Amino acid sequence: MIQSTLSTDLINFDTLPAASQSKPSPQTYLDNRVTKSQRGTKRMRSQRARERLRTKEHLERLANELHEVELADKLRRCHSRLSVLTCGRHIAQIIPNFTCEFRLCPDCGRRRSRKLQNKYLPMMRAFLRNRRITPVHLVLTQTHRKETRKQSAKRIKDAFVKLQRRAFWKEFFNGGTWSLEFTKDKNGLHHTHLHIVGFRRKFFDIELLRGEWLAVTGDSHVLNLKPILDIATGLREVVKYVSKPLDIRRFGAEDLREFLKLKNMRMFGTFGEFRDFCKDFEPSDNDAAVGELESLARDLVEGCACPQCSAPLFDLRLSKGELPQFYEQIESSPPGKVGPSWN
Ligand SMILES: [Zn+2]
């Protein structure tokens, strides 16, 4: 049963063609105060897989420290054995034995963020069609205060609700999506950023928006706004915080305890006219959008042609520790050299 629920959303982003994989250019981020965490050089897939592994081991240790036995066990089992459909040079699909669905799990987070993209991208594209609006990525920040993560999140969400009620906002924005990013500074203070894909009706002076944000927060005018040139990239930028809410490797047991208290807090949502639009949305053939991604790997079985090179796919069973190794092998092999003889 687990297998059937998983098969539709296990399409590995790594199978996307290079062009759609490219990260936004550095000038995407104009304000370092806001986006420091987003910088960094592009890492290899093997490195990323290894980091996910370490993050999970770290989380499992913390869960054990807190005597959260069930959570620790789930994390240990999540993605511990993998069925990898590969031609030897590309990975078409990865099916894990078990998924823990814990919010901070990097493997489950990736899948969740992909699901959100698959759900909202067609709606965004349809919403943008026939409307004179520009998508923008807006980051709203807050001042540092001594408060819990929960209080900090509530503070920024409440301020955003107030902002949406203001005439300025209604005049210039047509709705969009929001997601929370949690950070913690070196003094241990929590703060939350709100990442918004907003649909802007017309251009306005950014200083006006700063003034509005200051008016509703009382003490913060720091924000960052930049047009989104490609809606798929823009949405991906924003939902990544849903999968990776903060630097978990610097997490201590107390941080985890606090995070567990956020259990029912929403981290992503829609607002304004876009929200209403989503409720009534019926996808047409034109909106198959992300289907590009889904159909790529759907229904693939052993013996099918690799979507990238047409070589036959075979099923490779790996333990979690072997996945980074396999990526490494792929990365270091000259084209055509790796094959079914891998193990
Ligand atoms: Zn998981």
Ligand SMILES: [Zn+2]
């Ligand atoms: Zn291939």
